[in-house]
Amino acid sequence: MRIGVVAGEASGDMLGEALMHAVRQHYPEATFEGIAGPRMQALGARSLFPMEALSVRGYWEVLRALPRLLWIRWQLRRHFLSHPPDLFVGIDAPDFNLGLEKALKEGRIPTLQMVAPTVWAWRAERLPGIRAAVSGILSIFPFEAPIFEQAGIPLTYIGHPLVHRLPPPDRAQARAALDPTWSGDWIALLPGSRMSELEYHGRLFLETALRLQRDFPQRRFAVPLINAGTRDYFQRLLREPAYASLPVTVFEEDATRILAGAEVALVASGTATLEAALLECPQILTYRLSGLTAWLVRRKGVKGWVGLPNIILGRAVVPEILQEQATPDRLAEELGNLLRDAERRAEMRQSFQEVRRRLQADTMGALVRGVERALTHAP
Structure with a gap:
């Protein structure tokens, strides 16, 4: 055949x-x-x-x-x-x-x-x-x-094939596997897999990380980029003086290990939001488009949620910070609130277990x- x-x-x-x-x-x-x-x-x-x-x-x-x-x-x-x-x-x-x-x-x-x-x-x-x-x-x-x-x-x-491919992780073991020399927590940054997404999200995510670092200096940031082109682009951004001091590790792989080991994640809307849910990683969803694209989408009258976990559950579990609302200050505030609230993270993980059940x-x-x-x- x-x-x-x-x-x-x-x-x-x-x-x-x-x-x-x-x-x-x-x-x-x-x-x-x-x-x-x-x-x-x-x-x-x-x-x-x-x-x-x-x-x-x-x-x-x-x-x-x-x-x-x-x-x-x-x-x-x-x-x-x-x-x-x-x-x-x-x-x-x-x-x-x-x-x-x-x-x-x-x-x-x-x-x-x-x-x-x-x-x-x-x-x-x-x-x-x-x-x-x-x-x-x-x-x-x-x-x-x-x-x-x-x-x-x-x-x-x-x-969804990801349900079988991504079993619930042992978070402590996954965290240690990311870097055996580091015992602290990780924040996952998933700016997207397309070059166009990196162009809109690369600096946005790094500016957000700068703000988070001020309030959470004991965390490190993990960025999975399996594609060589997007990885090179992001690493060029990291070499800029404004970001040179950020504790960011770029992993040449998909997001599975990073989401399994991270405490929370900032995720560009797409399948990665479902991956994060199946790996029970509390997350904030964001996305930016060109002004023209955003205008056309609004003109279409698109309503409801954009994140797959929210769509599957029919309720707002993952905060969605989109387009003009997606500023470094707002994203850092949302992630900071999530990092400070262990009960909210636990509730989000429980909701993610329901996502898994619905897709079996x-x-x-x-x-x-x-x-x-x-x-x-x-x-």
Whole structure:
């Protein structure tokens, strides 16, 4: 079996890793090619373009990268139509993948979208286009099924692979593993995985750390950056005189060990907020976009929460400090309040245990069922 894939960022790479493991349990000869990150490539996936080329968020940011993105999508379309895979799976990145999936489905290639586009939050007008593009959806959230099934789009709920990949940690052991020579506490800083996110959040997070250091001098800061480009960018910021004295350690890895060992975390909105919840790390969520993107989002009338833990639970558990409100003073104040309040941190951890319970599922089995369903009902 030959499967085409496109993963657009680190979280998609983790989901793709789970997909590859599940499929190969039943189809050990299965091969994967398209766009893959380091986790999928470690399992043998062939990446035709670097995953980082798709790691763009925000209207203005996408506009700047649009010629490159369209060229990559055209190349992938040509490749897969001339060498048809048995199945194509787009992993998240719906703005990129849906157009590609539509072209492939019209070419009689079965298509799956892993991670449903967020029509439940906004952009419900996308449903007809999604129906035209995909043979089915692999959904990671339980509340999505009625929306898509009512629109005539086959959906398989797979749970979230991170639930199985990230068991509740031994925090003391994880903290010690970060640096055996340091017995104090860590504050995790997760500014994002995309370069555009680092450009908006890098200095913001470091300025926040400067303010926290004044009130909590016995804490150190841990920053996980697995991508070489974002890591180099952040380390250049750290060399600036204003930040040279900050006790910051940059880890060349994903966020798992850091969130498992940290006392609290400042997290850029995205899958990392769910990772922090599953690892029971109390957190403050923040995000900044370009002024144009923020204006367009508001014009769409987007309401409700943006953080996955809050969306899953249907209540505000994690504070969300967004856009103009996201200043170093405000973020430092929120984190400081959380650091001073052990009872609040314990309540947050209890809520995060509920997040885990809600996302439990037989993910490996469901992934295979979703794949076989798409193959059986091929266009």
